[in-house]
Amino acid sequence: MNKKELYDSFIALTKATQANLEQLQLLQSEISQVIEQNAELEIENEHLRDLLNQSKGSAKEPQLSKSRQNLEKLYEEGFHVCKEWYGKRREDDEACAFCMEVIYREG
């Protein structure tokens, strides 16, 4: 390979890498959107099931209300359930005081 060819193929490789990176970033943002949407749908689904069960007249009295349990489940799966960052991923699974308050507050 002469110097010109070497240089040209380097340019070509750089361009290809940039294109790949752009596509990767696009995919990343799409994925996080899908995950967030999925989280919201799950909450909604649980809510609907909840209503369905209620209308069937289930009389069990759990420690946490059904909707709080759903929030707890979602939180454990790694999503915020607080008003501030609802449906967003909890970065590195770190604890969120706002979520805790929503799930476990009295009353």
Next chain:
Amino acid sequence: MKFSIRRSVFIKELNNVQRAISSKTTIPILTGLKLVASDEGLTLTGSNADISIETVISASDEDNGLAIASTGAIVLPARFFSEIIKRLPEDTFELNVTEGFQTEITSGSAAFNVNGLDANNYPHLPEIDTTDAIKLDGAVFKELISQTVIAVSNQESRPILTGVHFELDADQFLAVATDSHRLSQRKVNLPTGSSTKHNVIIPGKSLIELSRMIGDEYDQVEMRLSENQALFILGETSFYTRLLEGTYPDTSRLIPSEAETTVEFEAPALLASIERASLLSHESRNNVIKLIIKPTEQTVTIFGNSPDVGKVEEDLKPNAVTGSELEISFNPDYMKDALHSFGQSTIKISFTSALRPFTLVPTEDQENFIQLITPVRTF
């Protein structure tokens, strides 16, 4: 523009103003230091996107050795200019803007010629339209800053949490910061109250710079708050910072009002134990330590382990243990930060459950300073 001045006086003020000057700014003129000579004295200004600092060296104070021969203004490359001033041979130097923006700096037999910039192109400092000046004790304010900035978030993805929330109502001043994992809140009674209510969010980074500038030197700080800027006046120096836009989340609801289990410790002793346990937790992926509290036996035991390295167990020496038995896990780094802020005092830790945030307060003053840490679920 021409003046001469005592070099040590100038360097001291230059060091303060330089806190606001960054070499990495997108606006080239802001890498410069603005100098304005008037009959009253010499004004130094430095600015970046977040903070601006302006200070006045008075011509009437003889200690400054300031003689204004002719008035005017110039912007000089800050880093280069300050290196020059610091290395000049004599106790005084003279600065003279000659032709255009050419600036001559002389001290003894050394003479520099520096290219300056037109001061008319330097951005104007923010206007603070309020007359409500809140007087703060320098040492107390510095303490308030150091106690709250530890809980500020460093994640730019949640900009609002990178600031400290200031709320002022009459003589009550409340400062709170949280990164959503932990929270720190300090209340101060103001000597003279604020005539209007204020609710602002100040960038944590600005407060850290401000606190460094207060140092041990200023025992009085005056604070003025407007819509999108805050101004702090320290003697002859004005420190401006932008405010963060938006509404700070309601944090009052995060602080539990009742406790199921409480323990009391000497802060330094607990800190030493937590640091020991974290030696191992730091080696593990999730960085968590566990406390087991048994009030009937008056014991508190700390556990740390790392699957790769090993484990640690230590019986702590609490001053008091009350309430129900509890097992709780948390990130030791948050606990360390919190304990550092209590210095030598005795602290009370109040728990509601293994899942709810717990609080730390100094036993001496349980009202005005509170730290909150969110536990980690381990099952």
